[in-house]
Amino acid sequence: MEPVVEVADLRVTRGGREVLHGLDLTVGAGELVGIVGPSGGGKSTLMRAIVGVQSGVEGTLRVLGQQAGSPGVRGRVGYVTQVGAIYSDLTARENLEFFAAIHGVGADQVRQVLATVDLAEAGDQVVGTMSGGQQSRVSLATALLGDPSLLVLDEPTVGLDPVLRRSLWATFADLAAGGAGVLVSTHVMDEAERCDRIALLREGRVLAAGTPSELLERTGAGSVEGAFLALIDEAAA
Amino acid sequence: MSPRITLAVARRVIRQLRRDPRTIALLLFVPCLVLLLLWWVFSEVAGGNIIDTFGPALIAFMPFTVMFIVTSVTMLRERTAGTLERMLAMPTGRADILLGYALALLSVCLVQAALVIGLGVGPLGMEVGGPVWALLLVALADSFLGTALGLAVSAFARTEFQAVQFMPALVFPQLLLCGLFVPRETMPGAAQAISDFLPLTYAIEAMQGVQAGADGHVADGTWTDLLIVVGIAVVVLALGTLTLRRRTD
Numbered sequence: 001m002e003p004v005v006e007v008a009d010l011r012v013t014r015g016g017r018e019v020l021h022g023l024d025l026t027v028g029a030g031e032l033v034g035i036v037g038p039s040g041g042g043k044s045t046l047m048r049a050i051v052g053v054q055s056g057v058e059g060t061l062r063v064l065g066q067q068a069g070s071p072g073v074r075g076r077v078g079y080v081t082q083v084g085a086i087y088s089d090l091t092a093r094e095n096l097e098f099f100a101a102i103h104g105v106g107a108d109q110v111r112q113v114l115a116t117v118d119l120a121e122a123g124d125q126v127v128g129t130m131s132g133g134q135q136s137r138v139s140l141a142t143a144l145l146g147d148p149s150l151l152v153l154d155e156p157t158v159g160l161d162p163v164l165r166r167s168l169w170a171t172f173a174d175l176a177a178g179g180a181g182v183l184v185s186t187h188v189m190d191e192a193e194r195c196d197r198i199a200l201l202r203e204g205r206v207l208a209a210g211t212p213s214e215l216l217e218r219t220g221a222g223s224v225e226g227a228f229l230a231l232i233d234e235a236a237a
Numbered sequence: 238m239s240p241r242i243t244l245a246v247a248r249r250v251i252r253q254l255r256r257d258p259r260t261i262a263l264l265l266f267v268p269c270l271v272l273l274l275l276w277w278v279f280s281e282v283a284g285g286n287i288i289d290t291f292g293p294a295l296i297a298f299m300p301f302t303v304m305f306i307v308t309s310v311t312m313l314r315e316r317t318a319g320t321l322e323r324m325l326a327m328p329t330g331r332a333d334i335l336l337g338y339a340l341a342l343l344s345v346c347l348v349q350a351a352l353v354i355g356l357g358v359g360p361l362g363m364e365v366g367g368p369v370w371a372l373l374l375v376a377l378a379d380s381f382l383g384t385a386l387g388l389a390v391s392a393f394a395r396t397e398f399q400a401v402q403f404m405p406a407l408v409f410p411q412l413l414l415c416g417l418f419v420p421r422e423t424m425p426g427a428a429q430a431i432s433d434f435l436p437l438t439y440a441i442e443a444m445q446g447v448q449a450g451a452d453g454h455v456a457d458g459t460w461t462d463l464l465i466v467v468g469i470a471v472v473v474l475a476l477g478t479l480t481l482r483r484r485t486d
């Protein structure tokens with residue numbers, strides 16, 4: 001079956017500087033793939049390129065069998081940016097109703113995604129008055145509208161408590177199990193153990209990629225974070 | 238572009254405005270207050286009704302300025318909050334965003350212009366030779382122009398503070414050059430030539446043309462002025478569309 005995301009030799013230039021230097025990555029249908037790496041490594045840039053909002057992109061970049069960002073795939077990709085990208089002067093429900101109307105889906109989906117992110121009760125609260133964690137869940141709910149075949153989530157769990165993080169990762173796994181390709185970035189490396197595959201991204205290059213157990217085995221480390229540090233030391237040596 | 242999405246944008250913008258009653262009150266009543274103040278400060282000066290002299294220009298100028306500020310600030314917010322990027326990563330057309338905004342703001346303008354025109358023509362006794370609906374039509378064209386310019390400016394401003402500063406930069410020179418304070422024929426040749434290219438010149442001329450009409454008809458050249466205003470607005474809007482880039486750095 002055709003992969004949901006197919007990236008080959010991706011190069012991206014931002015502000016006159018090449019920040020991604022030839023990346024390869026695939027995400028299959030039903031696969032939960034984690035992008036981990038230090039700040040400034042290029043995680044957000046990679047995600048922006050996949051969603052089709054990044055300029056200065058070279059190389060192969062196919063999403064759902066089409067050119068990334070082409071009109072045919074726009075409605076089938078859910079995207080959560082690192083900044084909220086929601087209207088803070090509207091309620092959660094009003095935000096969702098607006099984005100649902102763009103997808104052409106109805107009130108039942110709005111209810112459903114609010115429940116998925118555990119915000120059914122806070123639906124009528126103005127987003128600007130919500131806690132940081134609630135706001136990021138509204139943003140996530142927005143990306144779930146329209147049953148996307150690909151979810152691109154840029155640090156969706158940052159600043160959330162461990163209980164909520166665990167429940168969100170369970171949600172990501174459920175979405176993947178439902179057949180969507182899910183790409184999640186984080187710099188909390190140990191979170192990524194829940195992924196089917198992990199790509200370690202550093203300074204615009206994939207340092208290593210594989211299943212969590214492969215990475216642990218290869219480095220002899222006890223955690224993803226340990227593996228990451230071992231790989232950096234290895235690259236430096 | 239699709240009517241469903243355009244209307245969704247318009248509805249959302251109106252919902253945002255409704256959450257902010259203070260802004261609505263300012264939008265609707267500030268033009269009336271300014272007109273009233275103009276009448277009041279001149280009320281003891283001998284001579285004709287000041288509203289006849291400056292009323293049309295003010296009625297043209299207020300919707301333009303207000304819409305300019307509202308559009309530039311709200312569009313800038315969409316850019317910085319990431320909601321513009323989100324919309325464009327979805328099946329939203331650029332025209333949906335622009336037309337949605339225009340629809341929502343035009344409805345506000347309609348009420349705003351009706352109030353200020355009602356006050357001018359009614360209690361303040363502004364003489365209007367042409368039909369009153371023509372005043373409303375010109376006011377709407379002016380607010381459309383403000384929306385178009387505000388959108389274009391939002392692409393060049395990095396902060397809301399900068400966006401607001403564009404207002405005096407773009408508006409005051411036009412106000413001085415449009416012939417309101419000094420007849421255009423008596424201005425230096427270069428100033429006159431520049432004013433030929435400024436939309437506010439035609440906006441105010443159109444409003445004065447409606448006033449100068451007789452027997453329910455507008456004065457000659459008024460419709461041409463109006464068309465020029467709408468034409469410039471459409472061109473600026475088209476240029477503004479180019480600034481709504483799907484892909485950014």
Ligand SMILES: Nc1ncnc2c1ncn2[C@@H]1O[C@H](COP(=O)(O)OP(=O)(O)OP(=O)(O)O)[C@@H](O)[C@H]1O
Pocket residue numbers: 014015019037038039040041042043044045046082187486
């Ligand atoms: N708008 C921009 N213009 C120019 N360069 C940029 C821009 N945004 C990011 N960069 C640069 O691109 C590189 C990759 O940044 P990116 O945001 O993709 O990193 P990241 O892995 O998402 O980091 P973080 O974990 O902090 O979010 C960095 O060197 C950054 O300085």
Ligand SMILES: [Mg+2]
Pocket residue numbers: 043044045082154
């Ligand atoms: Mg980032």
